[in-house]
Amino acid sequence: MPTRFMTDPHAMRDMAGRFDVHAQTVEDEARKMWASSQNIAGAGWSGTAQATSY
Numbered sequence: 001m002p003t004r005f006m007t008d009p010h011a012m013r014d015m016a017g018r019f020d021v022h023a024q025t026v027e028d029e030a031r032k033m034w035a036s037s038q039n040i041a042g043a044g045w046s047g048t049a050q051a052t053s054y
Contacts, residue, residue, distance in 0.1 A: 006012070
């Protein structure tokens with residue numbers, strides 16, 4: 001008999017754990033993308049490319 005996801009606490013706990021890892025990965029990648037957009041033109045440069053990233 002197949003396991004019913006919504007009524008199996010172990011299956012639900014397992015899925016929650018996998019989702020948590022996925023969510024953390026997405027958050028880490030978003031932080032990296034945001035940080036890289038903050039100084040897009042390079043340190044000490046304040047031209048048009050830098051102004052466009054804001």
